[in-house]
Amino acid sequence: MTLKYSSSSSSTFLYKNLRNTFFNEDGVTLTLLIISAIFAIFWYAWMFTRSKRQKCPSPPGPRGLPIVGNLPFLDPDLHTFFATLARTYGPVLKLQLGQKLAIVVTSPSSARQVLKDHDVTFANRDVPIVGRQITYGGRDIVWTPYGPEWRMLRKVCVLKMLSNTTLDSVYALRRRQLRETVGYIYTRAGSTVGVGEQLFLTILNVITNMLWGGAVQGDDRASIGAEFRQVVSEMTELLGTPNVSDFFPGLARFDLQGLVKKSRALKNKFDKMFDLMIDQRLKMDRECGKESKDFLQFLLQLKDEADSKTPLTMIHVKALLMDMVVGGSDTTSNSTEFAMAEMMNKPEVIKRAQQELDEVVGRDNIVEESHIYKLPYLFAVMKETLRLHPALPLLVPHCPTETSTVGGYTVPKGARVFVNVWAIHRDPSIWKNPLEFNPERFLNSKWDYSGSDFNYFPFGSGRRICAGIAMAERMFLYSVATLLHSFDWKLPEGQKVDLTEKFGIVLKLKNPLAAIPTPRLSDPALYE
Numbered sequence: 001m002t003l004k005y006s007s008s009s010s011s012t013f014l015y016k017n018l019r020n021t022f023f024n025e026d027g028v029t030l031t032l033l034i035i036s037a038i039f040a041i042f043w044y045a046w047m048f049t050r051s052k053r054q055k056c057p058s059p060p061g062p063r064g065l066p067i068v069g070n071l072p073f074l075d076p077d078l079h080t081f082f083a084t085l086a087r088t089y090g091p092v093l094k095l096q097l098g099q100k101l102a103i104v105v106t107s108p109s110s111a112r113q114v115l116k117d118h119d120v121t122f123a124n125r126d127v128p129i130v131g132r133q134i135t136y137g138g139r140d141i142v143w144t145p146y147g148p149e150w151r152m153l154r155k156v157c158v159l160k161m162l163s164n165t166t167l168d169s170v171y172a173l174r175r176r177q178l179r180e181t182v183g184y185i186y187t188r189a190g191s192t193v194g195v196g197e198q199l200f201l202t203i204l205n206v207i208t209n210m211l212w213g214g215a216v217q218g219d220d221r222a223s224i225g226a227e228f229r230q231v232v233s234e235m236t237e238l239l240g241t242p243n244v245s246d247f248f249p250g251l252a253r254f255d256l257q258g259l260v261k262k263s264r265a266l267k268n269k270f271d272k273m274f275d276l277m278i279d280q281r282l283k284m285d286r287e288c289g290k291e292s293k294d295f296l297q298f299l300l301q302l303k304d305e306a307d308s309k310t311p312l313t314m315i316h317v318k319a320l321l322m323d324m325v326v327g328g329s330d331t332t333s334n335s336t337e338f339a340m341a342e343m344m345n346k347p348e349v350i351k352r353a354q355q356e357l358d359e360v361v362g363r364d365n366i367v368e369e370s371h372i373y374k375l376p377y378l379f380a381v382m383k384e385t386l387r388l389h390p391a392l393p394l395l396v397p398h399c400p401t402e403t404s405t406v407g408g409y410t411v412p413k414g415a416r417v418f419v420n421v422w423a424i425h426r427d428p429s430i431w432k433n434p435l436e437f438n439p440e441r442f443l444n445s446k447w448d449y450s451g452s453d454f455n456y457f458p459f460g461s462g463r464r465i466c467a468g469i470a471m472a473e474r475m476f477l478y479s480v481a482t483l484l485h486s487f488d489w490k491l492p493e494g495q496k497v498d499l500t501e502k503f504g505i506v507l508k509l510k511n512p513l514a515a516i517p518t519p520r521l522s523d524p525a526l527y528e
């Protein structure tokens, strides 16, 4: 090290003193002390101004590494991982995921604060890059920020596709699809059937029929159904995978895990199908001037008439189709598959549900949707299934538009907030024997899923509550009632039901349920 110093003796003396002070052994200690003191003063000053700014402390959470924070320690099964952390750090905890702060909420009172007390503040989304990719830039209901555009999209869907009145008017479509499924399973009596696959296909067909009048039929049924299910399932899995690009936006262009590339490929498959349907619909209207009653027709009309304040564009139309196809099918079919698996694991539950069906419907009749409201035990089965396996175990993450207080802790603006409904539904202080599948707990009970009870809210709560509850309820009850009423089910020789869950934004069975149906109705004509 070279230093210039003056030739005067006093400055030489000063320099020597300074050198001795800073570079001797004692000097090193002193230097360290001074640096530490300066650091401490700055740190206290920073903490003081911060605590003045945020009246409440930051939530506790596990310590992470510099730069990457807790990212290296994330377990892919986020719902169980977050539940374990909550046992140590409490109902509001934080994780630093690269540059992103995640807050995990795991108690009824903190969930209420997020979804009800501060509903408007938290009614936004922190859109993951994959979500944006799949939904045409996040222009769908799920990812659009709370505001006029979101209100317009939600109103269009709820009024024209998902309301009880619309659903009543297209009951014939649901009936036809379910009858086809029953007919198909009847042909497979005695052999192994992919239960979830059949349920998925039924629900997908109902949805696509409502959207554009199309369904997968005949010989294509099994193969296209399986392919579609795979694509939808991959999409929801990608949406649940922590993505480095979300946590380090500077790295997004490198797409280090290849998630954007994968999601683009999946989206393109759907996009081609949507283009085809839209072209066909426009051509049909031009040639025949025919007014059809499906949702796509309505959307295209609305697009042309849209008012300029919140116009409905072609991008919106496609993004809504994506929400309905992906959001509606995987959630409902996985829930019904869980229900069938849980019941097969507890034959006394199947027996009781079938008894109820025999009393209400009879063995020489078929289930109609109107029967489902007379089946309290089956309704309890549905509620219990959604308690143990809520389709979206962490809801869709919320994001506050301003810094707020939850459970006495500061949640900063822009954080990604996970509400662990899965863990709340298994909390032993709320539920007796929480891990047991016991529909009886919902018989004659006050629990409902309207979003007003924060001990039980499988569809979420507040402004962002699920838009498809009425449809999910009908499809779940009608299809499970039909499968149980029409067939007895057993597992292939030597197999056991595997109830292991697989995490994704939508929860599913790790190993799909395969079972053997045996017809149980009095007349083969009831399977036609």
Ligand code: HEM
Pocket (backbone or CB within 6 Å): 141, 142, 143, 154, 162, 323, 324, 327, 328, 329, 331, 332, 335, 386, 390, 391, 392, 395, 396, 397, 458, 459, 460, 461, 463, 464, 465, 466, 467, 468, 469, 471, 472, 476
């Ligand atoms: C068992 C079936 C279903 C369950 C358990 C379920 C559950 C949920 C949950 C928990 C949310 C997120 C709520 C939040 O972020 O706080 C949600 C959002 C949503 N669901 Fe469902 N859902 C189901 C079926 C459906 C169906 C059949 C449709 C439509 C066809 C649908 C459409 C939507 C839409 C559009 C949203 C986004 C709402 C928004 O952000 O404003 N869901 N659902």
